Amino acid sequence: MCIRTIKLYSHLTTMTTTCAIILNYFGSEKTERCLRSLVPQAVDTIYLVDNSVSHSEINKLSGMIEELSINDNLQTLHLLVNEDNLGFGKAINKTLKFDLDSSGGHDFYLVLNNDAETTPGMVEGLVRAIRQEPDISLVSPRIVKANDDTCFIWYHKLFGHLYWERKPFCFPYLSGCCLLFKRSLAEEGPLFDEDFFMYGEDVHLGWRLQQQGEKMICREDIEVIHEGTGSSRHGDLFYEYHVAHGHILLAMKTANNRFQLALFLLGRFFYLFTRSIIRALRYRKLSPILAFFLCWFPLKIRLGRVSE
Known part of the structure; x- marks a missing residue:
């Protein structure tokens, strides 16, 4: 893993430490919009992780983050370049372990899709929500798309069909588009099951937390904007x-x-x-x-x- 550290500036003025992770795969334009929306948030460390295995993509990311110019308190952005496309879950797990080992960890972690954009005060609101209820392990904002919005998604155990409201023979999960969780969840071991390369790891995480008796919530009053196309094209x-x-x-x-x-x-x-x-x-x-x-x-x- 190649690591590059860049100092940025943000409006961070909190004693609580929060680390954000954004995964890029040939999506530098979307990643830039995502990153620009995240920098003003209550986040003191950002990991931008590239799975593209492409020199041209790395150059785009490097040039993009060099152009960022924000004022006020110190914030650190790490550009982590993987030597292979590790997939979503494995790349996130590797980054969490790297942060825990190298920095001693943060109080909270935010996983954010690169095709998502935060809204003002989103991270602060999610942190406040999870601190108010100590038994909560995972929290998500309401995910707003062009034609609908989502909180909990319900996965049918037999067929695998997705529902946007409670249905029989289904279990709930929170979309991996935007998740905030406590440090303790990262310290328990790999957050995501690495057998999943892309798609399904967030469903499995919801099922596993439910089996462990962990509590998940969705804050409907807090929003994240999700474009929804990500790094893949439907039909491919x-x-x-x-x-x-x-x-x-x-x-x-x-x-x-x-x-x-x-x-x-x-x-x-x-x-x-x-x-x-x-x-x-x-x-x-x-x-x-x-x-x-x-x-x-x-x-x-x-x-x-x-x-x-």
């Missing part, structure tokens, strides 16, 4: 495979016994097959159908390449 094999494979992993990891596992996998078969047909017709591509047949196997799919 990369996106379709990792979403579908995430559903298979969730079936395997949330089943309590062999009977449940068989039932969950059967439900996924019918659901994912139907989903692949619908998406193939919608995007006029065969990649969703190909992804359905591939998703049952742990493959390494990067930028159109497939390997075991």
Whole structure:
């Protein structure tokens, strides 16, 4: 991991230490908008983590952060460059461990998608919410998109379908778009299950915390703006495979016994097959159908390449 440290300036005037992590994958323009919205927040350390494995992308990020010019108290921005595309969960876990080992850690951590933008006072509001209730481990703002907004999402155990309100046979989770959590959660071990490359790790985190009796909340009065397209394009094999494979992993990891596992996998078969047909017709591509047949196997799919 290559590390570059840059000093910025922000309006930070709090005794509570908060560290933010932004993951970039060929999205420097979105990352810049995200970073500019985050710098004025109550955050004293920012890790900008690049998974692109591209010199041109690193140069864009370096030039972008050099241009940032903010006034007031000291804030530190670390640019961390991974030598391989580690995926979402593994890159976040590695950064958390690096911060705990190198700096002694922070009181709170914020994971923020690079296609999201904070609203004024967002971080301070989330920190206040989690400090007011000591039994809360994880908090999210309301996620505002172009056509809707989201707090809790409900994941159907049998089929893997997502609902935006409580439904039978579902468990709740908070979107990994924007999560704030206590240091203790980072110290317990890897935050995300690294078997998930992209998509599904936040669902599994919600399930795991629920199994452990941990409390999660969504503050509907605090907002984050989420563009929602991220680093992937709908209909591409990369996106379709990792979403579908995430559903298979969730079936395997949330089943309590062999009977449940068989039932969950059967439900996924019918659901994912139907989903692949619908998406193939919608995007006029065969990649969703190909992804359905591939998703049952742990493959390494990067930028159109497939390997075991």
